[in-house]
Amino acid sequence: MLTTGPVVVMQMPEQLNSTAVRAFMQDMQPLLEIHRPRIVFDCSQVRYMDSAGVEMILHCLEEAMKRDGDLKLAALSPESEVVLELMRVARVFEAFATSDEAVRSFNAVPAEGVSQEATWYANVFGEMRAVKQAT
Amino acid sequence: MLSAIVIVGLETRREVESGVLSENTTSEFSIEATQLQQSTPLACVEVLGRSVVGRVIDEVRRADVNAISVFVDARIAPRHPGIEPSANITVSNSENPWGTATQQLAADVETGTVLVMRASAYVELDLVDFLQFHREQGKAVTRAFDHEGPLDIWILDRSAIADGEGLLTILQRSKPARYSVGGYVNRLEHPRDLRRLVVDGLTSRCRLRPQASEIRPGVWIDESAQVNPDARIVAPTYIGHGSRIEAQCLITRCSNVESNCQVDYGTVVEDSSILSNSYVGIGLDLSHSIVDGNNLLNLERNVTLEIADPCVIRPNRVARKERNRHSPVIFGFGGSQFRPAEEGPS
Numbered sequence: 001m002l003t004t005g006p007v008v009v010m011q012m013p014e015q016l017n018s019t020a021v022r023a024f025m026q027d028m029q030p031l032l033e034i035h036r037p038r039i040v041f042d043c044s045q046v047r048y049m050d051s052a053g054v055e056m057i058l059h060c061l062e063e064a065m066k067r068d069g070d071l072k073l074a075a076l077s078p079e080s081e082v083v084l085e086l087m088r089v090a091r092v093f094e095a096f097a098t099s100d101e102a103v104r105s106f107n108a109v110p111a112e113g114v115s116q117e118a119t120w121y122a123n124v125f126g127e128m129r130a131v132k133q134a135t
Numbered sequence: 136m137l138s139a140i141v142i143v144g145l146e147t148r149r150e151v152e153s154g155v156l157s158e159n160t161t162s163e164f165s166i167e168a169t170q171l172q173q174s175t176p177l178a179c180v181e182v183l184g185r186s187v188v189g190r191v192i193d194e195v196r197r198a199d200v201n202a203i204s205v206f207v208d209a210r211i212a213p214r215h216p217g218i219e220p221s222a223n224i225t226v227s228n229s230e231n232p233w234g235t236a237t238q239q240l241a242a243d244v245e246t247g248t249v250l251v252m253r254a255s256a257y258v259e260l261d262l263v264d265f266l267q268f269h270r271e272q273g274k275a276v277t278r279a280f281d282h283e284g285p286l287d288i289w290i291l292d293r294s295a296i297a298d299g300e301g302l303l304t305i306l307q308r309s310k311p312a313r314y315s316v317g318g319y320v321n322r323l324e325h326p327r328d329l330r331r332l333v334v335d336g337l338t339s340r341c342r343l344r345p346q347a348s349e350i351r352p353g354v355w356i357d358e359s360a361q362v363n364p365d366a367r368i369v370a371p372t373y374i375g376h377g378s379r380i381e382a383q384c385l386i387t388r389c390s391n392v393e394s395n396c397q398v399d400y401g402t403v404v405e406d407s408s409i410l411s412n413s414y415v416g417i418g419l420d421l422s423h424s425i426v427d428g429n430n431l432l433n434l435e436r437n438v439t440l441e442i443a444d445p446c447v448i449r450p451n452r453v454a455r456k457e458r459n460r461h462s463p464v465i466f467g468f469g470g471s472q473f474r475p476a477e478e479g480p481s
Contacts, residue, residue, distance in 0.1 A: 050443075082424075082433045082436055083440070086419050086447070087419065087420070088419070
C-alpha cells in the first residue's frame with residue numbers, strides 16, 4: 001500500500017477475482033471507515049477482472065461516498081476500460097492515466113464539492129439497483 | 136465458354152503476392168489473422184444477412200457464367216458461408232483449394248476463359264466490362280486493381296495454362312493487363328473493415344443491401360426476427376433472421392444484429408456488430424465493438440476479450456428457458472484459462 005499525504009493509493013492485485021477480492025477487502029475496510037476517505041485504486045497490475053472485482057470496486061466507491069469521500073481509478077488497461085464500459089460502470093468513476101494524476105486531482109477539488117458529487121453518484125447507484133431488480 | 140473459379144481459403148493476400156504460398160502448401164499464418172472467428176475468413180462472415188462470398192457468387196451467377204466452381208479450404212468452419220451447390224455451381228472442400236482448382240482446370244478441356252476470384256475482399260466490379268477489357272487487351276491474363284493496388288480477381292485465357300503448372304503459380308508469374316476498378320472496394324483485412332462494410336451498406340455508400348424488409352426508413356428487420364415493442368431501434372440498423380431483441384434495449388448508430396442472435400433486457404448496442412449466433416446479456420453497454428460468440432473486439436481501443444461468463448456474452452446455442460436470469464453476472468478477460476468466479480465479493 002502506498003500513501004501520499006491524505007490520499008491513499010492502493011495497488012490492485014493482478015487477478016481481481018473473488019479470492020483476491022476477499023483478501024483485498026480486509027486491507028480496505030479500515031480505510032473506508034474513516035471520515036472523508038480519499039482513495040486511488042492503481043490498476044496498472046490488473047490482468048484479469050471478473051464481476052466480483054467490479055462489484056468490489058463499486059462497493060468501495062459507495063462506502064467512500066457515504067462518508068463524503070471519493071474513489072478514483074488510475075492506470076486502467078484498455079481491457080479493464082472495455083469491461084467497465086460494457087458493465088456500465090465506467091462513467092461512475094473518475095479515471096486517470098497515472099496514480100500521481102489521480103492524487104493531484106483530489107487536491108484540486110475543494111472539500112465542499114465532494115458532497116455535491118455524492119448526490120449525482122447516488123442517482124447512478126439508484127439506476128443500477130433498478131436494473132438489477134428488473135432483471 | 137466462360138467459367139469461374141472462386142477460392143475460399145485462409146491465405147492472406149501477402150502470401151498470394153509473395154509466392155510464399157503454392158499449390159502444394161497450406162497457410163498457417165492466416166489462421167492467426169482471423170482470430171475474431173477462428174479459421175473463418177471475414178469474407179465468410181454474415182454481413183447484413185449474407186456473407187461476402189455468397190454475394191460474390193450471386194454476382195458471378197448474374198454475369199452469365201456457364202459454370203462456377205467454388206473451392207473451400209476444409210479448415211474453414213461451415214458458418215453460413217452462403218455457398219450452396221446448384222445447377223451450375225459445384226462446391227469442393229479441400230485442404231489445398233488452389234491445388235484442387237488446378238487439377239479441375241487441367242481436366243476441363245472445354246474451358247476457354249476463366250474468371251478466378253479469391254474470396255477475400257468485397258469488390259463492386261462490372262464483370263461484363265472486365266471481360267470486355269480483357270478481350271480488348273489481348274493478353275492471356277488480366278488482373279483487377281484499385282487505387283491501393285492489386286485485387287485477387289483475374290481473367291485467364293486457356294492459352295495461359297501450361298502443363299504441370301499450378302494455377303496460383305501462373306497467376307503469380309504472369310504480367311497481367313491492369314483493369315482499374317472504379318467501384319467500391321473493401322479489402323476485409325481486419326475486423327475493422329467488416330464494421331466499415333456494415334456502416335457503408337446501411338448508409339448506402341455501397342451496393343451491399345441488407346437482406347431484410349426495410350420496415351421504416353433505414354431500419355431493416357427480418358420477418359422472423361422478434362423485436363420487443365419496448366425496445367428502441369434507431370436507424371440505420373439491421374436485425375437479422377431469427378434474432379430477438381428484448382425489452383428496454385436500444386440498438387443504434389449503424390449497428391447490425393445478424394441471424395440467430397439475442398440481445399437481452401436493457402442492453403444498449405451502439406455502433407457495433409453482433410455476428411450470427413451470439414448472445415449479449417442483460418443491462419450491458421456495447422459500443423464500437425464486434426461480438427462473436429464469447430469474443431468481444433473493441434475497435435476503439437483495439438482490444439479483444441474472451442469473456443468467460445456465459446451470462447455476459449456467449450454463442451447463442453442455449454435455449455432461452457434454460458438460462459438462469461438471476462445468476463450473478465460474472466465475466467473476465469485475459470484468456471480462456473480463466474473461468475467464471477463462483478461467488479461475488481464478500
